[in-house]
Amino acid sequence: MADHFHEANRRRWDAGSASWATRADARGTWKKCHLNPALALHSAELKWLGDIADKRVAVLGSGDNQVVFALSGLGAKVTSVDISERQIEVARGRAEALGLKVEFVQADVADLSSLGGATFDVVYTGGHVAVWVSDLRRYYEEAARILKPDGLLIVSEYHPFRRVWKHSAGSLELGFNYFDRGPHRFEVAPDVLCAAPGELEQFEFHWTVADYISAILSSGCRLIHAEEFGDTGEWWEGAPVAGLPASLLLVGRRC
């Protein structure tokens, strides 16, 4: 049965997809990632991906698909998974425009039953996906299930230390207790980055660093690497978070 929170978030992303696409078109990065993977992937991630030419890679919660296009440009056979049909439609059109062969699958990361077990050499996921997912353990169990033995699970998420602050230009003030995972319910406008309230409902989940580690450890993977990177702030973060880690990279190997 579909998760009530995920259904709301799917509707939220279907409604937000057009404005999200317009912003991405204005930046234009998606048009270049297949030629310059470093635009989408940090050097720490690229190191773990290694030579992925001809390997089967699943990207879960693929969003604007910059990582998908980067991996495809590196020669990987990529399956792009997202819960939002609208997001997939946009990405499919972009892949066609770039001449990239990508398999697109509309699915919830907590239920990848449309994908066979032990199919992929690498599963990459992250960049603001876990925040939409109500059951982190189930999500990574599914990721581990579709991995071949010894396959890599690469989780590269927005760092939990950045998710707890009030909107404020000048100083950091806690808006959420670090341990309050939610669900945090918001009434939002279609534009994902619009701070003003609207008529759509979305649910967010604030997982802690230990939650990520525990979920990987219980997924059927061994944790083989942990790293934090990035220390600059972006305008959309709404608080002066420069100096805090931006990303949490965790690498698991399928047992």
Ligand SMILES: C[S@@+](CC[C@H](N)C(=O)[O-])C[C@H]1O[C@@H](n2cnc3c(N)ncnc32)[C@H](O)[C@@H]1O
């Ligand atoms: C902020 S975007 C980020 C994704 C990607 N990392 C990127 O940089 O574009 C979040 C994406 O996760 C997708 N998503 C949210 N909940 C999901 C779920 N339960 N299963 C699969 N995809 C989900 C949304 O549809 C959206 O495309």
